[in-house]
Amino acid sequence: MKKFNHSEVRWGIIGVGDVCEVKSAPAMDKIPNSKIIAVMRRSEEKVKDYAQRHEIDTWYTDAQQLIHDPKVNAVYIATPPHVHLELCKLAAEAGKPVYVEKPMARNYAECLEMIQVCEKHEVPLFVAYYRRTLPHFVKIKELLNEEHIGDIRTVHINMKQVVEPEIIAQLENNWRIQPEISGGGYFFDLASHQLDLLAFFFGDIIFANGLCSNQAQAYEAEDIVVGSFAFENGVLGTGNWCFTSSKSAEKDEIVIDGSKGQIKVETFGKGEFTVFKDGKEPYHYQVDLPKHIQQPLIESIVSQLLGKGSCPSTGITASKANWAMDLLTSKKI
CATH class of the missing domain: 3.30.360.10 (Dihydrodipicolinate Reductase; domain 2)
Structure with missing residues (x-):
């Protein structure tokens, strides 16, 4: 993996829906050397409302604009699973570490593509299985x-x-x-x-x-x-x-x-x-x-990116849940 040459993790969040109200995003501003820089949602009305309520200066209605914002150096994908693969590819190609909501993708095949594209561009891939740190x-x-x-x-x-x-x-x-x-x-x-x-x-x-x-x-x-x-x-x-x-x-x-x-x-x-x-x-x-239930996991991500620790929930570990779910639901009665 390429070295994360920054002293602060500056997050861009794609999909600021319900999970970003309390569970995850607010923690990013409470962790040392971590800050939300920009947020994105397709609805201009909803993303402006979120940005204003959470005191975030920059908002977008286009994911690519957020990903390519030079101030953003890590991307949190908080959308439903059907766009995780596409957005992961865009973030990895831009050279930015990816944190993605669970389930990691719709199936194991999509998980493998996400892992491969992040490995190709030498960026870490983390997944929001935060129970590993509770x-x-x-x-x-x-x-x-x-x-x-x-x-x-x-x-x-x-x-x-x-x-x-x-x-x-x-x-x-x-x-x-x-x-x-x-x-x-x-x-x-x-x-x-x-x-x-x-x-x-x-x-x-x-x-x-x-x-x-x-x-x-x-x-x-x-x-x-x-x-x-x-x-x-x-x-x-x-x-x-x-x-x-x-x-x-x-x-x-x-x-x-x-x-x-x-x-x-x-x-x-x-x-x-x-x-x-x-x-x-x-x-x-x-x-x-914790009030913000994902905070311990996000702390471990920030720690790993800054070279001080490691995160227990990666693309590789998370993909195994999708592998098992595919098999458990493969026979329909």
Whole structure:
């Protein structure tokens, strides 16, 4: 990779929608040696409003203009997945490091193209799998590495959600359930976080197989996925995702079983988990999560670009979630 010859990361953000209100972008101005220089959105009215509210001087309605702004030296792509590849290519060709929202792309093939173009132009590629840096997940990884619950045997993901009435009423405005934009349904949006988190815990996913269906026919994308997967360290896993469940069945749980105990954690809940260890009382661990949930990951990106550290979520690590999701949804019933 080419050396990042700057003393400050000056961000240009493409697609300042909801994720940029609290989760990600505001953190960029709170981190030392990091600053938002320019923002872009196709709607002039919306991008001007965002820039004014967040006190950003420069805004664009054209992505290429932002990418080629000489003051911008790193690009954050916060759009839906269908344009991640195209925008990544433009940023890499301009020689600027890329930070892209998750899922990384609509499929594994697009991920590989993104990796290849960034390698060709020697720019780093980071992906917003920020759970890799949240304190309670980092603590779980430490416990697993220390064999706190013994040798890990299996892991199970159980995800159940209801279809809210407003989702049905606003289908055309919900890109997450339009496969041509998102790659799939809520599975691609949410399971990508879970699969990447498990790869953070256990190493690369080396096997995945599954079935999917559109049972409720509420929208075009799959609404139920079941499958199995395996990790390079020998851990075996299963997953059951249903996004048209009953209210009483709602669930967000990952269960990690070891030879001496068990850990239960929510992927999308508070900063907490519970440890069940043979012969001992259950232990509940809880920490406060940062207001800007992506801040720890963005700090690691800034640190790496300035030559002081490394980021745990790269194009190569992130692409494995897409690889697994492609396989888990390859057989439709």
